[in-house]
Amino acid sequence: MDERKDSEINPTKYGTTVERKSERELVVTRTFNGPAHIVFDAWTKPELLKRWWAPKSFGVSFLSCEADVRTGGTYRFVFSYASSEQPMSFFGRYVEVTPHSRLVWTNDEGDEGGAVTTVTFEERGGETLVVMHDLYPSKKALDDAIASGSTSGTGEQFEQLDQLLVALGASVGRS
Helix, strand or coil: CCCCCCCCCCCHHHCCEEEECCCCEEEEEEEECCCHHHHHHHHHCHHHHCCCCCCHHHCEEEEEEEECCCCCCEEEEEEEECCCCCCEEEEEEEEEEECCCEEEEECCCCCCCCCEEEEEEEEECCEEEEEEEEECCCHHHHHHHHHHCCCCCHHHHHHHHHHHHHHHHHHHHHC
């Protein structure tokens, strides 16, 4: 197993910590300035997901964002890339949905099946600790994800989420 801290995978430039915990596990942590219910909404409402999920520096934009966020529900995100004529789809199903505290979903687009992602939201005095845990089906699957760069945009995504939370907090404060 590669024992390096994964600052090489995803720099902590944005205060996001990425760590390979085992041959098959990648864990991302970050604390957001906002209550858990607002952070959770940003992960579960398509109109909010579209505002932060795609790293802008990757030249990626949403073509569609469908998410039926309930246990047994499905999601499908379709992106366009500036460097490609073919859109890319990410899809799966929600295995567990516990409002404001936990999401578990499958990533079904891979040949051997993708990672299972678990995200927890722990509110701490108006801030929310988010822990995103990806369990890949094999060491090779995680190695391939890292090599392809698919794990490298998380810090930027979370910075974009931070910006969205500021905007949502500002709009909540004005109403």
